Amino acid sequence: MKPYDIVIIGGGAAGLAALKGAYDKSLNICLIERDKTLGGILKQCIHNGFGLHHYNEELTGPEYAERGIEEVLGLNVDIFTDTTVVDVVKENGTFELMLMNTKKGEHRIKAISTIISSGCYERTRGAIQLPGDRPAGIMPAGSAQRHLNIDGYMVGKKVFILGSGDIGLIMARRMTLEGAEVLGVAELMPHSNGLTRNIVQCLHDFDIPLYLSHTISDIKGKSVLESITISEVDENFDYIEGTEKTFEVDTLLLSVGLIPDINMFDSLKFEVSKKTGGAIVDQTYQTSVEGLFACGNALHVHDLVDFVTEESTKAGQQAKAYILNNKKRSKNTLYVTPSSNISYILPQTLDMDDDFNEVVLSLRTTTNALTGKFHVYQGETLLFSEKAKFVVPAEMEKIKIKKEHLKHSGPISILFEVVSQ
Amino acid sequence: MTYDFLIIGSGISGALIARELSKYDVKTILLEKENDAANHATSANSAIIHSGYDPDPGSLKAKLNVEGNKLYDQLEKELDIPLFKNGAFMVAHDKDEEGLLERYLERAKTNGVPGVALLDQAEAKKLEPNLADSVTKVLNLPTTKVTYPWEVAIASIENAVDNGVLFEKNQTVEKIDKQDEYYVIKTAEGTTYQSRYVINAAGAYAEQIAKMVEKNVQYHITPRKGEYIVLDRRVQGFIKRTLYPTPDEKGKGVLMVPQFHGNILIGPNSELQSSLDDASTSKGGINVVKEGANRLAKNIPFHQTIRTFSGVRASSTHHDFYIKPSLEQPGFIHVAGIDSPGLTAAPAIAKYVVETLIIPQETLPINKHFNPRRQAIKLYDDMSLSERQEAFKADQRYGNLVCKCERITEGDIVRHIHRAVKGDSVKAIKKRARAGAGICQGGYCEHQIIKILAKELGKTPLEINYFAKGSNILKRETKVKS
Ligand SMILES: Cc1cc2nc3c(=O)[nH]c(=O)nc-3n(C[C@H](O)[C@H](O)[C@H](O)COP(=O)(O)OP(=O)(O)OC[C@H]3O[C@@H](n4cnc5c(N)ncnc54)[C@H](O)[C@@H]3O)c2cc1C
Ligand SMILES: Cc1cc2nc3c(=O)[nH]c(=O)nc-3n(C[C@H](O)[C@H](O)[C@H](O)COP(=O)(O)OP(=O)(O)OC[C@H]3O[C@@H](n4cnc5c(N)ncnc54)[C@H](O)[C@@H]3O)c2cc1C
Numbered sequence: 001m002k003p004y005d006i007v008i009i010g011g012g013a014a015g016l017a018a019l020k021g022a023y024d025k026s027l028n029i030c031l032i033e034r035d036k037t038l039g040g041i042l043k044q045c046i047h048n049g050f051g052l053h054h055y056n057e058e059l060t061g062p063e064y065a066e067r068g069i070e071e072v073l074g075l076n077v078d079i080f081t082d083t084t085v086v087d088v089v090k091e092n093g094t095f096e097l098m099l100m101n102t103k104k105g106e107h108r109i110k111a112i113s114t115i116i117s118s119g120c121y122e123r124t125r126g127a128i129q130l131p132g133d134r135p136a137g138i139m140p141a142g143s144a145q146r147h148l149n150i151d152g153y154m155v156g157k158k159v160f161i162l163g164s165g166d167i168g169l170i171m172a173r174r175m176t177l178e179g180a181e182v183l184g185v186a187e188l189m190p191h192s193n194g195l196t197r198n199i200v201q202c203l204h205d206f207d208i209p210l211y212l213s214h215t216i217s218d219i220k221g222k223s224v225l226e227s228i229t230i231s232e233v234d235e236n237f238d239y240i241e242g243t244e245k246t247f248e249v250d251t252l253l254l255s256v257g258l259i260p261d262i263n264m265f266d267s268l269k270f271e272v273s274k275k276t277g278g279a280i281v282d283q284t285y286q287t288s289v290e291g292l293f294a295c296g297n298a299l300h301v302h303d304l305v306d307f308v309t310e311e312s313t314k315a316g317q318q319a320k321a322y323i324l325n326n327k328k329r330s331k332n333t334l335y336v337t338p339s340s341n342i343s344y345i346l347p348q349t350l351d352m353d354d355d356f357n358e359v360v361l362s363l364r365t366t367t368n369a370l371t372g373k374f375h376v377y378q379g380e381t382l383l384f385s386e387k388a389k390f391v392v393p394a395e396m397e398k399i400k401i402k403k404e405h406l407k408h409s410g411p412i413s414i415l416f417e418v419v420s421q
Numbered sequence: 422m423t424y425d426f427l428i429i430g431s432g433i434s435g436a437l438i439a440r441e442l443s444k445y446d447v448k449t450i451l452l453e454k455e456n457d458a459a460n461h462a463t464s465a466n467s468a469i470i471h472s473g474y475d476p477d478p479g480s481l482k483a484k485l486n487v488e489g490n491k492l493y494d495q496l497e498k499e500l501d502i503p504l505f506k507n508g509a510f511m512v513a514h515d516k517d518e519e520g521l522l523e524r525y526l527e528r529a530k531t532n533g534v535p536g537v538a539l540l541d542q543a544e545a546k547k548l549e550p551n552l553a554d555s556v557t558k559v560l561n562l563p564t565t566k567v568t569y570p571w572e573v574a575i576a577s578i579e580n581a582v583d584n585g586v587l588f589e590k591n592q593t594v595e596k597i598d599k600q601d602e603y604y605v606i607k608t609a610e611g612t613t614y615q616s617r618y619v620i621n622a623a624g625a626y627a628e629q630i631a632k633m634v635e636k637n638v639q640y641h642i643t644p645r646k647g648e649y650i651v652l653d654r655r656v657q658g659f660i661k662r663t664l665y666p667t668p669d670e671k672g673k674g675v676l677m678v679p680q681f682h683g684n685i686l687i688g689p690n691s692e693l694q695s696s697l698d699d700a701s702t703s704k705g706g707i708n709v710v711k712e713g714a715n716r717l718a719k720n721i722p723f724h725q726t727i728r729t730f731s732g733v734r735a736s737s738t739h740h741d742f743y744i745k746p747s748l749e750q751p752g753f754i755h756v757a758g759i760d761s762p763g764l765t766a767a768p769a770i771a772k773y774v775v776e777t778l779i780i781p782q783e784t785l786p787i788n789k790h791f792n793p794r795r796q797a798i799k800l801y802d803d804m805s806l807s808e809r810q811e812a813f814k815a816d817q818r819y820g821n822l823v824c825k826c827e828r829i830t831e832g833d834i835v836r837h838i839h840r841a842v843k844g845d846s847v848k849a850i851k852k853r854a855r856a857g858a859g860i861c862q863g864g865y866c867e868h869q870i871i872k873i874l875a876k877e878l879g880k881t882p883l884e885i886n887y888f889a890k891g892s893n894i895l896k897r898e899t900k901v902k903s
């Protein structure tokens with residue numbers, strides 16, 4: 001069988017946008033989605049707040065997904081749903097993907113280029129080593145969201161939420177509207193991890209307390225959850241004695257982080273960033289494996305779907321250019337590294353032989369600031385500085401670098417200076 | 422109902438005793454208070470089949486440990502259980518600890534442990550490159566193995582059931598009376614059984630059971646907790662062998678144990694407690710475990726932690742295993758104080774109970790139909806290409822990948838639901854098929870597993886338990902289903 005030019009793994013916002021970006025009449029493209037329908041995580045995000053940047057209007061998650069689906073439906077491409085990519089290897093310059101479904105069982109397809117847009121999964125109780133008993137009633141917030149919004153089941157009546165990630169905040173409101181009592185949200189950090197609008201609309205509007213610099217110090221319940229205890233933490237995240245508060249709850253939802261879901265593709269052995277948990281890519285979204293691209297939450301976790309669409313469209317376009325221009329990866333690589341107060345920058349490398357005028361770097365800070373300054377260096381040389389307002393770790397920042405700025409082959413680094421907090 | 426033998430507790434001890442008794446033509450029943458077999462110490466331990474270097478020479482522990490270790494090779498063949506023959510090192514960091522290695526070398530020899538030898542740092546590092554740099558010498562314990570504890574217990578029960586034993590779960594023994602030659606056993610759930618013999622294999626609860634029949638129980642259970650962290654199976658190969666420190670007054674110390682499926686267990690600590698079933702973890706305990714591990718290996722990939730858990734050792738004031746007939750009531754047998762190396766010793770304990778304690782009292786007719794073999798259900802991911810094709814042809818549900826982390830299909834899950842010892846809760850499926858045992862800990866597949874369980878068991882998703890009765894994950898419907 002003739003290999004596909006491009007195979008896209010995952011049909012969420014990222015996969016759909018990548019497909020649109022990659023589309024060309026002369027190319028043979030395939031998208032694979034393990035779920036019954038396209039749309040990914042958006043399908044369970046029935047709240048609104050999507051699309052303000054991309055469509056200039058406020059949509060719900062399913063509406064946003066619907067638009068993305070409509071945009072690719074007429075295209076002459078292969079879309080396989082209910083099919084999981086279980087392994088990918090690269091042999092003699094061609095990707096071989098192993099697929100599974102209930103119609104054909106295990107089968108293989110080939111591709112010259114592959115885009116990973118497989119989304120993310122939720123960090124678990126075990127990964128953050130929460131102490132206490134291990135009863136039923138503790139689950140990631142996104143799982144509860146799925147039970148509720150897709151399958152129509154409530155998971156509890158009295159709820160506490162650990163972590164102020166967006167899903168947790170959204171679920172605080174959602175569970176309240178469904179008749180549950182949400183007793184509070186605890187966040188380990190001194191600042192929230194969610195979008196400001198979610199703090200206001202999901203907690204403040206419902207009088208749900210947010211306990212900053214707090215974490216769970218005990219969980220009780222033999223077979224079902226009976227209570228949780230939170231404690232304030234000091235700067236080393238150790239519990240401060242005497243600050244314990246106990247809540248009788250039947251449900252504990254965790255919103256303690258999302259991680260790119262790329263373990264299925266371990267066999268490809270592409271380089272992975274410890275910071276993002278996703279692939280290390282250059283400005284064309286190409287990973288360390290030639291012809292392999294990554295985008296969306298599978299690359300790094302995004303707070304806004306609009307940015308997922310923007311990034312993934314570009315990744316698709318780059319994959320198309322890779323095929324049409326028969327481009328080979330150059331050795332002329334420049335590294336982009338985070339410095340003080342920056343947690344990560346994407347892309348992590350620049351391919352200097354690539355034909356570009358400017359690149360947009362996406363980055364997250366490690367601290368809050370009312371006002372601050374980004375300083376962009378190449379080696380020891382300060383290239384330029386840029387002012388920023390209302391900076392929070394939960395919201396991605398963007399900085400543009402022009403190719404003409406880049407004076408030599410030294411690494412680029414960016415630091416963030418807090419001016420006022 | 423009247424039985425010859427009634428066994429209380431379906432941990433590894435009760436399970437293997439049940440299987441041992443099924444070799445004879447007697448009526449045996451095994452009772453378990455939980456909603457699944459093997460859910461206490463047998464589901465929360467290091468999984469090591471120890472070589473026998475540790476127990477005091479001459480003790481029952483020493484004898485049954487070394488015998489049990491050998492019997493696992495036979496169980497592997499008969500019950501088709503996972504057995505990972507990876508060996509172990511006990512490591513020393515200084516002259517004092519090197520002295521201890523010498524002592525344990527001698528003790529191992531006295532206990533009849535084969536193949537033991539001391540290796541210097543260079544030799545040890547060649548075999549285990551990630552050994553901590555501070556390690557100066559190791560004691561090589563090549564017969565140390567690792568198994569999959571609850572699978573051994575469940576497999577034994579399945580084999581016993583196949584050979585005529587009855588297994589009932591959700592039966593909490595609450596009261597035992599003696600009427601003529603019979604014991605009358607009542608459970609909290611309201612069932613009454615009669616049996617000529619009662620075998621008390623209730624783990625940490627053995628003393629509670631003993632008090633139902635005896636005035637002066639000869640031992641007191643002093644529970645000791647042990648906490649662990651689990652690393653994802655992607656760390657496979659980081660170490661090959663089990664690593665032990667030199668033991669101290671608290672026991673064998675914090676170990677690193679490569680598991681059959683590739684994960685690494687790190688733990689346990691050892692804390693006395695009053696509760697028989699407090700298996701909570703604590704920040705302090707987990708820190709002790711991490712510090713201990715750093716003395717065994719360097720650059721441990723702690724960021725690959727997927728879970729923490731703890732187990733309760735049923736240690737007793739008798740110190741050795743207490744496996745004896747009651748001094749007060751004939752026909753009542755204690756299998757108590759079964760702390761480490763209880764998992765290792767279990768096959769030997771079962772033989773000891775039947776052949777040394779029962780047979781001299783009672784002629785047991787041979788079960789002519791006894792079939793020692795049980796076949797494990799092979800997971801799709803473990804099958805060869807042709808087996809996978811066969812399996813899919815017979816059942817298309819093998820084409821539905823449910824657990825992406827451990828690569829478990831719907832076909833696998835369905836088969837594990839319908840095993841002789843049913844997998845009828847989310848956790849029971851995790852124990853049997855490993856669905857949900859990976860990095861996302863069921864975040865992705867739990868909703869599917871609930872639906873598959875509901876369909877196969879003829880229930881609604883609302884009725885599917887996480888584990889115990891009444892631990893349903895979904896509480897109510899929010900809208901009318903189409
Ligand atoms: C709960 C929640 C709330 C959010 N709220 C907002 C909001 O209010 N506003 C906003 O703008 N943004 C929001 N976001 C962010 C945004 O919606 C997401 O970041 C975006 O939808 C992610 O798109 P994706 O395609 O990268 O990932 P996903 O939507 O997760 O798509 C990945 C797809 O890949 C498929 N897949 C994965 N592995 C395989 C495989 N091996 N084989 C085949 N298919 C596979 C999956 O089934 C899935 O369909 C929210 C996100 C979440 C999780
Ligand atoms: C932290 C830790 C680490 C260990 N590591 C190892 C090791 O590496 N190697 C090794 O060889 N050994 C090890 N051990 C020891 C080993 O795990 C135990 O010795 C063994 O599992 C005990 O099995 P059991 O069947 O006697 O008890 P359990 O597995 O505890 O089973 C007792 C059963 O009785 C049931 N029961 C109790 N009361 C009642 C009642 N009233 N009615 C009905 N049922 C009842 C319980 O529900 C339970 O299922 C370890 C133990 C611990 C705790």
